[in-house]
Amino acid sequence: MPKAYVFTRNGGPEAEALVEQDVPVPGPGELLVAVRAAGVNPVDWKLRTGYVRPGSAPQPFPTVFGSEAAGVVEGVGPGVEGYAVGDEVFGNPVTGGYAEYTLLPVAVTAHKPAGLSFTDAAVLPVAAATAYDGVRQLDPVPGSTLLVTGAGGGVGSAVVQLGRHVGVHVIGIASADKKDYVESLGAVHVESGDGIADRVRAAAPDGIDAIFDLVGGDTLRAVAPLVDPARLISAGGKPLAVALGGAAVARARNAAVLEAVADLAATGVLRAHVTRTFPLAEAGAALRAVESGHTRGKIVIEVTG
Known part of the structure; x- marks a missing residue:
């Protein structure tokens, strides 16, 4: 079974675990994506401590970490247009990015430019x-x-x-x-x-x-x-x-912004500055690095799907 890095309750690092889970099924407007890379952000560990995003409901446990991911489309949900199996994409997952498979809503997903690596694309949706x-x-x-x-x-x-x-x-x-x-x-x-x-x-x-x-x-x-x-x-x-x-900051949270930052990254205007990468099995170490508050640039979890 595919693996994912989760928190099983609110608390500190002791609430984290690498687990096996079923492959999620894409619903209307969603893409099933085989994750290649996931960005690590402060909000990830803050959610573990019990922080709830404004306007959001508390998440059920276990919750997969990760607010941004890049990968390859493996399945397309009902009503989806403009995407097909095999497309390389990035966006904000609804089922967490620290996983071998996740779901991306097309409303906050964009095609990855061919010249942009999965690692660099994975840090665009949030930062x-x-x-x-x-x-x-x-x-x-x-x-x-x-x-x-x-x-x-x-x-x-x-x-x-x-x-x-x-x-x-x-x-x-x-x-x-x-x-x-x-x-x-x-x-x-x-x-x-x-x-x-x-x-x-x-x-x-x-x-x-x-x-x-x-x-x-x-x-x-x-x-x-x-x-x-x-x-x-x-x-x-x-x-x-x-x-x-x-x-x-007034967040737009839409595909148009993702397409804009992807263009800027692909043309060299915006460099990702990924300074460290970790495998999924070491997701906890990636989180500790960000939680320390002393990192420079971006940290990414690289997932081999």
Whole structure:
């Protein structure tokens, strides 16, 4: 039987397990996909602890980890058009991506460009799409200055690249050990920690025009006064951003956005920056790496189907 990495209850890593499960059956509007790669995101371990996405019901146990996946279509559900067995696709699974087989709804699925690897495609549905939605929401003017908190992470690195692509000057806040990485993306690095607001002012003497926050907490509190609240959005500290007069990143969550980020990745505008990969059998180690909060770029679980 095919394998999947799940959590059997809410809690810590002790609730995780590699199990065997039946191959899921695609319903209306769904694709059965043999997974080749699955991106690892902070929301994955947060769901294990009991976090429930706004507007969603608590998930039944066992729940397969994984919010993004890429693979090959093995079956097509009723009413599906535009996809066939053998197509290479990526998207947001409804039955978890840390598995040999999953279901992808066509509403949040796109064809994988031929020149893009499964590993790189697997990190687009959450990180790159969030970055794309947020940059489009801010709609920064070329030549303006964008501050990105958490610039060394999966979403942050995508925000930096997309900002540079539209002609924006980007300042990226990240830890000291990510300085070279953030600068390689085209941003001016500012070290996180106490005194961050003063360091940002020094790096941007003409001021900051917008903030894309990915960490929340004390960092967001410190830098929020640097901009008009209407120019502050967050995917990492949404309640705090709203309390400060800003807004949450407005996610589109549709196939059109996935197609757009795939085109950007295929043409080299958006580099995935996958820094580590793990086999499905070591999914727990992949989660621990992301849960530590110190990873740079993206981590991917590579699945051999």
